[in-house]
Amino acid sequence: MANIYQPPEQHPGDGSQVFFYYQHFSPDTLTPIHNHQWGQLQLSRGGLMELVAEEQRFMSLSHCGIWIPPGVKHESYMRRCVQYSCMNVPLALAARLPDHTCLLELSPITEAILADLNLRGVELAQTPADERLLSVLLDQLSQAREVQPFLPVTDHPLLQTIAAELEAMPEGGRRFAAWADALGTTERTLARLCQSQLGMSFIEWRQRYRFIHGLQLLRQAISVKEVALTLGYHQTSPFISLFRKYAGCTPQAYRQQLAQGNAAALPRP
The missing domain is CATH 2.60.120.810 (Jelly Rolls)
Structure with missing residues (x-):
């Protein structure tokens, strides 16, 4: 309760x-x-x-x-x-x-x-x-x-279960097929749920959680490499690509904007 x-x-x-x-x-x-x-x-x-x-x-x-x-x-x-x-x-x-x-x-x-x-x-x-x-x-x-609202939310119980884990562990969590098994459904059904309830795929949803967590980490005194590793990436480049996709700039450029007090509105849909 x-x-x-x-x-x-x-x-x-x-x-x-x-x-x-x-x-x-x-x-x-x-x-x-x-x-x-x-x-x-x-x-x-x-x-x-x-x-x-x-x-x-x-x-x-x-x-x-x-x-x-x-x-x-x-x-x-x-x-x-x-x-x-x-x-x-x-x-x-x-x-x-x-x-x-x-x-x-x-x-x-x-x-x-x-x-x-x-x-x-x-x-x-x-x-x-x-x-x-x-x-x-x-x-x-x-x-x-x-x-603009960036992370979609839903009342659907299956997706709420996934959301709770993505929030707790944005750096990892189960793969899509493992989620389908754990929730007692098929990958096809789960994929349809993501599109109908969230307007995006499971991969996109998970990436957005990682990006939000990355924003929080970038405001701390740790390197971009450490941020990438914390988010579960083995290299820095995939994190930089993810960040550029949503922010329109690199993590380092965003940090410089923060220091100058003119960071762009983030994230963008």
């Missing part, structure tokens, strides 16, 4: 301020359908969060936040442990952000401010310095680029 998390329903301040809350979610945690009077930028680290809003499904990305406008009904599910934080934006300020649910790319400045607030456990700005940080944060988010 899933763990149920009920998010706060009351603003902790006077209703006009941006506020934050932070949670560590255990595996198999569900947030039932609900909405808020304020907008939310939902962020997750350490695991993928699935969110459903406005008849669309979104998968959290390490370099993006999921923006949900005020009043929009939504629900979410965490398969694994997730370090979660949420930026809550009052109605008047939320008007500066998109009027629809979407993935917003986080600039290096945005990430740095969010990391600082998280580290200090800031829920409400209590000092002029923090108020200035929030002002910069809102400016950055109002200019953020939207990223």
Whole structure:
């Protein structure tokens, strides 16, 4: 049975301020359908969060936040442990952000401010310095680029089983034929399921999980070669080809863009 998390329903301040809350979610945690009077930028680290809003499904990305406008009904599910934080934006300020649910790319400045607030456990700005940080944060988010949903999600139980393993082990996992045997079906039937439910092949689906994991690794102080090996490649070149396919640049070029603060919106469908 899933763990149920009920998010706060009351603003902790006077209703006009941006506020934050932070949670560590255990595996198999569900947030039932609900909405808020304020907008939310939902962020997750350490695991993928699935969110459903406005008849669309979104998968959290390490370099993006999921923006949900005020009043929009939504629900979410965490398969694994997730370090979660949420930026809550009052109605008047939320008007500066998109009027629809979407993935917003986080600039290096945005990430740095969010990391600082998280580290200090800031829920409400209590000092002029923090108020200035929030002002910069809102400016950055109002200019953020939207990223198209990249990882398809599905309610089909067979594919959900595969998704759980791909999330846990994007670097490996079973081959397609082994999955068909394990799930008690045929390769042909499973291939049709992937196309009808996901709009892509199993190989493409697995590659996208690897790419997302690669993005997370590239933001750490490890070499491109180590990233490739961690993802299960025996050589660097296949990983570079995979990265170029979705990002339009090499992993090293992407790192340089990150350092310069002008990384392109990633990934692209």
